Amino acid sequence: MSVTIADTSAEQGQAAREQAGDDSRRRSRAGSWLIPVTALSIVLGGVFALALRTQAQIRNSGLASGPSSMVTRFLSSYRTDNQNLQEEIKSLRQKQTEYENAMANRDKATAALNGTLQNVKMLAGLSRVKGPGVIVTLNDSPLQMPGVDVQKLIVHDTDINRILDELKAAGAEALAVGGADPDPEKLQRITSRTTVRCVGPSAIVNDARLAAPYRIYAVGNPKELQSQLMMPGGVVKATGMDILQMVSIKEVQQMELPEHSGRVEFTYARPAEPPRGQ
Amino acid sequence: MRHARSIWFPVAGFLAGFGLLFWLLPGGVSYSASDYLFLTVLVGLDSVVGGIRAGIQHTFRAELFVSGFLLNTLLTISLVMFGVYTGLNDLYLAAVVFLGGRIFLNFSVIRRHWLENPTPRAES
Numbered sequence: 467m468s469v470t471i472a473d474t475s476a477e478q479g480q481a482a483r484e485q486a487g488d489d490s491r492r493r494s495r496a497g498s499w500l501i502p503v504t505a506l507s508i509v510l511g512g513v514f515a516l517a518l519r520t521q522a523q524i525r526n527s528g529l530a531s532g533p534s535s536m537v538t539r540f541l542s543s544y545r546t547d548n549q550n551l552q553e554e555i556k557s558l559r560q561k562q563t564e565y566e567n568a569m570a571n572r573d574k575a576t577a578a579l580n581g582t583l584q585n586v587k588m589l590a591g592l593s594r595v596k597g598p599g600v601i602v603t604l605n606d607s608p609l610q611m612p613g614v615d616v617q618k619l620i621v622h623d624t625d626i627n628r629i630l631d632e633l634k635a636a637g638a639e640a641l642a643v644g645g646a647d648p649d650p651e652k653l654q655r656i657t658s659r660t661t662v663r664c665v666g667p668s669a670i671v672n673d674a675r676l677a678a679p680y681r682i683y684a685v686g687n688p689k690e691l692q693s694q695l696m697m698p699g700g701v702v703k704a705t706g707m708d709i710l711q712m713v714s715i716k717e718v719q720q721m722e723l724p725e726h727s728g729r730v731e732f733t734y735a736r737p738a739e740p741p742r743g744q
Numbered sequence: 745m746r747h748a749r750s751i752w753f754p755v756a757g758f759l760a761g762f763g764l765l766f767w768l769l770p771g772g773v774s775y776s777a778s779d780y781l782f783l784t785v786l787v788g789l790d791s792v793v794g795g796i797r798a799g800i801q802h803t804f805r806a807e808l809f810v811s812g813f814l815l816n817t818l819l820t821i822s823l824v825m826f827g828v829y830t831g832l833n834d835l836y837l838a839a840v841v842f843l844g845g846r847i848f849l850n851f852s853v854i855r856r857h858w859l860e861n862p863t864p865r866a867e868s
Contacts, residue, residue: 499799500750502806503792506813507754510788511761517781519766520773 552727556651559725563593588640591655592730595640596722597685600692600715602629605679607710619710621678623664628701629682630656636694638684642723645669645676653683655726672728688717751800751858754792780821783839787816790843793850800857816843 563584570580587593604626607619630641641656645668654660654671663670668677684691692715695702707713773781791813798804820839827835 498806499795499804499809500753502809503795503799504753504757506788506795506809507757507792508761508764510785510792511758511763512765513781513788514758514785515762515764515766516769516773517778517785519769520778520781524778 555729556725556727559592560594563587590730591640591657591660591726594722594725595685596720597639598688598717598719599638599640599683599685599721600633600688600695600717601721602633602682602684602695603679603714603716604629604682604707605712605714607712609710611710618706619712621680621712623662623669625701625705625707625712626662626669626680626682628705629695630662632695632701633682633684633686633691636686636691638686638691640685640723642683643669643671643676644681644683645674646679647676650722651724653681653724655723657726660726672726683721683723685721685723688719692717751796751854754796758792780824783820783824783836784817786840786843786847787820788813790816790847790850793847793854797850797853797857800854 566580566583570577584593588595604621606621609619611619626643630643633641642653643656643662644650644653652674654674654676657672660672661670665675668675669680670676694700695715696708697703702708702713791809794812795804795809798809820836820843823839824836827833
């Protein structure tokens with residue numbers, strides 16, 4: 467629909483004729499448009515201000531605008547929930563250990579049973595452990611090395627996994643991995659089902675997202691752990707991590723590792739009976 | 745001709761409402777509602793510009809104005825929500841294109857009227 471000047475003037479002419487010829491009711495209505503239109507304008511201005519303000523808040527909060535902003539909001543709330551639940555799991559596990567120890571005071575049989583149970587829990591990473599050991603810190607190389615593949619200068623999941631393997635081989639009895647967050651309670655215990663995988667710039671350990679520098683805590687004989695890591699042809703020398711200044715090893719006389727904070731659930735594995743006739 | 749001058753009343757009202765809520769109100773609304781607020785503003789602008797056009801052409805009817813604004817808002821928002829639920833997210837473009845086009849159209853009519861009645865002081 468195109469409005470030409472001729473159209474408009476024709477309409478106006480018609481309107482004027484109608485107005486002139488019509489009754490006075492129409493004439494009185496002619497000026498009444500001003501109040502409703504102005505009222506709506508005022509409301510609109512307010513709504514517009516509200517919308518702009520909300521957009522400014524979204525920008526200031528660092529969230530992307532558009533549909534992804536909602537996802538981000540949910541994600542951060544789930545992250546907080548998740549962290550709270552992990553704390554809850556930890557405290558419940560500690561309480562469970564206390565109850566188990568209290569039960570063990572009743573008689574010898576329960577005491578023996580509880581001794582086995584606590585050992586198994588320690589093996590599984592379900593109870594807190596303390597002892598001497600080493601802290602291995604892995605960081606991206608600070609060196610500028612033109613001509614060297616950048617991939618070799620950053621820490622990968624394979625590096626962490628190889629160090630973990632080497633530490634296990636050296637007799638480490640409990641292991642945990644932490645990211646940039648120095649809080650010792652945020653350490654992720656290495657259990658029999660733990661994986662360390664690179665996802666983008668961070669590593670996922672026990673469903674926790676960690677960022678470099680990675681700190682690997684190992685409870686064991688500090689001297690043995692250290693020397694096995696640094697042996698010629700071992701993981702550190704073979705990858706050149708020491709020359710690239712990516713690794714530092716600190717011996718600690720006393721450290722404490724938190725328990726595994728994730729769920730322990732078996733979908734397929736069931737306890738099996740021992741074979742008959744033995 | 746007093747209509748040519750009274751065009752400025754809605755404009756002033758818009759600015760007044762904007763200023764009032766922008767400076768006096770501390771917070772905003774929930775994030776997901778802000779998109780719908782902008783659509784409401786668009787529907788309202790369409791109604792206001794249409795209302796001004798009808799006013800200067802002496803065809804303004806309050807019931808048409810009010811029902812147009814309310815039902816258009818309802819229709820636009822349901823259209824957008826329908827789009828979001830069915831994954832047809834671009835459905836809001838239908839409302840934006842149509843309302844935007846109509847705003848331009850009505851504005852051109854107002855502009856012509858304004859230019860053809862240039863000096864309200866001399867005529868009044």
